[in-house]
Amino acid sequence: MPAMTETKSITADKIASHLSQAVHEHRLQPGAKLREDEVCDLFGVSRTIVRQALRSMEFEGLLTIEKNRGAFVSKPTLKEAQEVFQARALLEPSTARAAAMRANAGDIEMLERHIKDEHVALDQDEAGLALKLSGDFHLEIARIADQQTIEQFLRQLISRSSLVIALYWRRRNALCESNAHHALVDALRNGDGDSAEELMKGHLLDIFSQLDLRERAEGSTSLRDALRL
Amino acid sequence: MPAMTETKSITADKIASHLSQAVHEHRLQPGAKLREDEVCDLFGVSRTIVRQALRSMEFEGLLTIEKNRGAFVSKPTLKEAQEVFQARALLEPSTARAAAMRANAGDIEMLERHIKDEHVALDQDEAGLALKLSGDFHLEIARIADQQTIEQFLRQLISRSSLVIALYWRRRNALCESNAHHALVDALRNGDGDSAEELMKGHLLDIFSQLDLRERAEGSTSLRDALRL
DNA sequence: TACTCACTTTTTGTATACAATATTTTTTAT
DNA sequence: ATAAAAAATATTGTATACAAAAAGTGAGTA
Incomplete structure (x- = not known):
């Protein structure tokens, strides 16, 4: 049968x-x-x-x-790249603060799982997957903050960030930001809104500072391969 | 012929x-x-x-x-209504500041025309049109600030604000906010970013404070009439 | 070789036909 | 007369056919 x-x-x-x-x-x-x-x-x-x-x-x-x-x-232009991170800088710190006020044990656990998954992906040289998970981490914080409107905008901004990183990221190897994520989770666990806000602000600046100004040549990929179908 | x-x-x-x-x-x-x-x-x-x-x-x-x-x-819920104005409060003040740094004579003239059009609309009891123009005024500031990404988000937020106002606005008569718009234009004309930021913050709070908590019954309109076709 | 023009093929844009679902009306039974 | 069931109608969802535009191909010419 x-x-x-x-x-x-x-x-x-x-x-x-x-x-x-x-x-x-x-x-x-x-x-x-x-x-x-x-x-x-x-x-x-x-x-x-x-x-x-x-x-x-x-x-x-x-x-x-x-x-x-x-x-x-x-292919975001350089100006668009800057705008994306400017917008994130306006939205995410206060969202992190709100999340710190609302996060419960389950939320913290989920965030820690995210970080762990990121590490696994990096260990397996799946930089793309790690990047996706890193973005999801930020979105998860907006979800915890229970701000759907901002979450929706953030989804778009993180999508665009991924394109920006594809075009303007300086080094190809590691995303050394998992420390920042860890510190954020700590602040959230302690309900420390001030720290969460500051950490997020610094984290975004850190990412932005690692972008390169030059443009990159595009590579062409087979759609079938890219989708793994 | x-x-x-x-x-x-x-x-x-x-x-x-x-x-x-x-x-x-x-x-x-x-x-x-x-x-x-x-x-x-x-x-x-x-x-x-x-x-x-x-x-x-x-x-x-x-x-x-x-x-x-x-x-x-x-039909935005009350929570969505609050979120819309929270998001605007995050985005618009700093945008107003940026606009104050960049506004030229033509920009100021255009903003003043907007305010004048608003007055005319109000005098003719076209409250709907006045509301539309009021929203455009805010968008125009984002355009002056030359922040396309934020402008795009703001467009959505202002659209939703219009729905929020349709549902939750307290009094049916006038939008007594043209003073606020005038003050903003003054700040922009003087290149006074601090004032522009503060004025915008207060303006948004002012609008938000005039919303009512109760829900309203919907009216049904003929689509043809509404579009004036 | 480099270029252009015509022609063919490929790809996207729009309208329409049909299928699936929801809504309204009619019928029927209590 | 009311309520439930059934049929009829109206509305949205999807696939497809055709039109329009772009991209590719090749012969002919300088």
């Missing part, structure tokens, strides 16, 4: 999140083109759905859709 | 901005349903385009699309 493993009902959201993950992990590089038919074949849906997914990713800033030319992974 | 008055090429963007304006001016109230066919007839395009427009308005927070049920003008 054949197994009923029909997953079925692939939604635009699922496609978008699959593609987004690939962008976040730098398996899809800025500038890469996402042809509609190719995505259709990969996920087995019609162009209607794929176009919905691409459109939503455009709204999030991950893709840039050029009329009659197609959807490309966005 | 017949006049070549073919406007032609009605894009999803045009439809979205037309509909958005109607929401901003409270001609379309929170809870109102936007049927696809109706919008199609009004603008003379296929559902494909209309659906694009509605989807983009959903991303901006103006509409809520319920699966298999349709698109409705969003």
